[in-house]
Amino acid sequence: MKNLESLFDKLQITTNVFHNGQYCGNWQVDTSGTGFINFHAVTHGQCYLHRNDEGPVLLEKGDMVLLPVDSPHLLSPSKTHTYKNVSASSIPVSEKLGAEGPVLLCGYFEYQHPLMRVITKELPEFWIIKKASKESRVLHESLQLLISASLEVSDSTFTSSVLLNKIAEVVFLLIVKHLMSKYSSTLGALLHPAIANSLQALHNAPEQHWNVEMLASIANMSKSNYAAKFKACAGVTPIKYLTQWRLRCACTEIIQSNKPLITIANQYGYETEASFSKAFKREIGVSPSQKRVQARPA
Structure with missing residues (x-):
């Protein structure tokens, strides 16, 4: 783990949590286009992940999806997404949330070094971490900590942002540690x-x-x-x-x-x-x- 953390420092990977709020009504979100590694965590309620030519996947509270190669995708409240040009405004977690509508924590992991493009190409296009799955216990505990922290109301937007970015960074480190044993010969060999x-x-x-x-x-x-x-x-x-x-x-x-x-x-x-x-x-x-x-x- 220490070697992996050191390598990631050298690769200049930074975390940017840019959304933490509740969507209501008819909405749809596609955060692809950053060129980096996108992620979404459902911290309340549920929604559906839509991928090209594949059926919708239900995401529930405690679930997270990672998109290593910035693939096109869509999040929406239903199995179908027939509506076009729908507004995706949301209520910040710092305000009173409604009874209906999922709360999503969204962000991306930014990198500069070209070696990361080699590594991400070896990872699955979508990786869904279900709360009920039997993946790494430490990974799940860290993910649940991230979700719990995202729902805390803080008086300081700056403090909340820094805290979420740091916890998300740890979660990403654990995700890559877990995935590299299955998919990434590059990371495994470099370690x-x-x-x-x-x-x-x-x-x-x-x-x-x-x-x-x-x-x-x-x-x-x-x-x-x-x-x-x-x-x-x-x-x-x-x-x-x-x-x-x-x-x-x-x-x-x-x-x-x-x-x-x-x-x-x-x-x-x-x-x-x-x-x-x-x-x-x-x-x-x-x-x-x-x-x-x-x-x-x-």
Whole structure:
């Protein structure tokens, strides 16, 4: 669990709970389109999940659905959803709730590192956690804690938001821990001590002039075995992963600091600003200077 938590910190996964309220009357919700991992938890009442070309699934209080690849979906109060352009206004939990209508906690897990796209592709398109199922006890207890916390009325919107985001983050960590044993060879392999040790060394010193031989040595594997194992797990070669990691970390530095670009370039293994800018634009899509301008308030 500690290795998984450390890896997720490196992958810069953040939680955003953006809805906690009750829907009434005729309504329908589709939160796809973020490009990230969506989730919905039913904290009161019930509703139906509609998926393309599949029958509706009843979601009851205590149930949660996770959408790892941001798949199109629809939540509604009935088995059918024939009405179009229906308003989806809701009553915040902080106000008095009505007797009818489900209360939904909705959010998404945001990530920046390209390795997460490899991982999410290995997970099921929809994963429904039923309150009555016999999945991990710790996972269910954490999910019920999230649901209980979401129904608490707080005087501080900020405090409520921070609390829900933190609990949701723990739930997601437990979900991935549970799913990786069934679906994700990438996560499982990256948590293998040999691969994990070499990745930790790479993450801790991205400016170093790494090569496959050095990483394989840390993993106590031959160069060929290490390269094959790494690519099978991560979907890219070790050097490609290193490049992506350096540039994503550099992107964060550019956004969050006022360091000169050449300083950031040197910090992540590039000797000249020109070579850094060329690699950055190829990976991120814009130049380092353009990225900094985009990140600054107008």
